[in-house]
Amino acid sequence: MVAALAAFWPDRPETDWAYTGGFAIACGALALALALAAFAGVRFVAFQRLHRLSPWLFALALFLASWEAVTAKLGLLPLPFFPPPQAIVEVAIDDWRRLAEGIFASARLLATGYFLGAAAGFVTGVAIGWSRRAGYWIHPVLRFIGPLPATAWLPLAFFIFPSSFSASIFLIALATGFPVTVLTWSGVASVKSAYYDIARTLGATQRFLVLKVAIPAAMPHVFVGLFMGLGNSFAVLVVAEMLGVKAGLGWYLQWAQGWAAYANMYAALLLMAFLCSGLITLLFRLRDRLLSWQKGLVRW
């Protein structure tokens, strides 16, 4: 099965694209490595994990092959909107410095905004869920402003904040904070009253009830909020970078489109997909660790 890939990949027609040779060789080498691994799997358990992946690897090879076929080989799709795969390899090799800078800028912005937003949302959510007075004052504000998409604040934020960087942080924090607040709140509010009764009869203080009963019991909800907030923050990040901050992957996308450098755009998109998916995976790993006491967790 995996060996069949080897037959597919090296079979490339030469075109005028740079790196075609390199791409073909890389694919061939990968195919060979996979084929070897497939044979090794017969002997060594370590390689047998690949067996599970092989249908996917095959589909991926098919996809790459047809992509190559309709672009570089047959020219069915119009250029420059649909470059062949080797053009993206070309971008990755020639423009890696700018891409790396973009990743770094995006990551810095996202991390700062997300952590500030998540922390603020968590504290606000616990406050509303726990204290009637906090609920009285914060709830109406939350109801009124929360559903407003964070991007609607964009013109105002770039006007109020001293730099586009701090404005973007505010927007990302806002986008993250709303779902985290609401879900933390609902988590704290839905804690069984019996949990509090137990702790109270055992001599717990208010502080203990909040920190050791309400918050741990609300954690499954909090993680749903963190997950939704992360999704929101990606959207705001890209918009903020496109419209305000002159750095990051979102800006790179915009910039590449301006130069009609579609291969660069695909490269940035691909990178963003990896990063976003990676961050969500990271969040789920964290949840699996912290909430290992739960039954029947959804696997990401």
Next chain:
Amino acid sequence: MVAPIASDHAVRGSTLTLREVSHRFDLEGQPLPVLDRISLQVGRGEFVALLGPSGCGKSTLLRLVAGLDTPTAGALLTEGREIEAPDPSRVVVFQDPTLYPWRTVWSNVALGLEARGLLPTHRGRVEDALRLVGLTGFANAYPHQLSGGMAQRAALARALVNDPKLLILDEPLGQLDSLTRIAMQAELVSLWQRSNFTALLVTHDVEEALLLAGRVIVLSDRPARIKAEVLNSQPYPRHRGDPHFVELRREVFAHLGLDEAW
């Protein structure tokens, strides 16, 4: 055996006095009386059962004794002092074990000590309590991995680790299967005999009340009133088939108005 936190080993159980305790709930503006002038005197180390039909207000009475709620009228006293708030010397074991699912059995049992800041100095008590209820091997298990009986044992250990002077049992065996239940009834008695605490048991199971308690208080339908008091001075372990036991059971059923059905 869980050693006492305080050193006054001889006087472990506390007294409990209920003076004309009445309580009512507000249900959508309608007052719903649940307890009607209940007066009761429980001595040090006594095992008293409150027996009554479902929904008669027994559990409400226990919440008042625990200090989780305050009565509409009347007073509750322990050791001559009025009960105003929950106190770790009066621990409740609820019908539902309500273990915290995010804590292991060990840290569930340690809850009371942790809440009072005693855990660093009294860690050994947690192991003692676990051994007492036979859960030593499950210290690191999570509640969802336990059977119903094991979870209730853990809840019992969580109560006993605090060295209560008054143990309040709110149908603690109500959700167990009948075999586990019989075993746990015997265990409860031996725990009580060894630890000298005062025990107040709420149940709707006549046999259970008579097997465990020295005195059975029969309550009426809501609003609960004390209908009768049945003393059982038989030594432990008691047997369900014993002629005197059968006689007492008949008497209690008569007080509940169920003598014909029996």
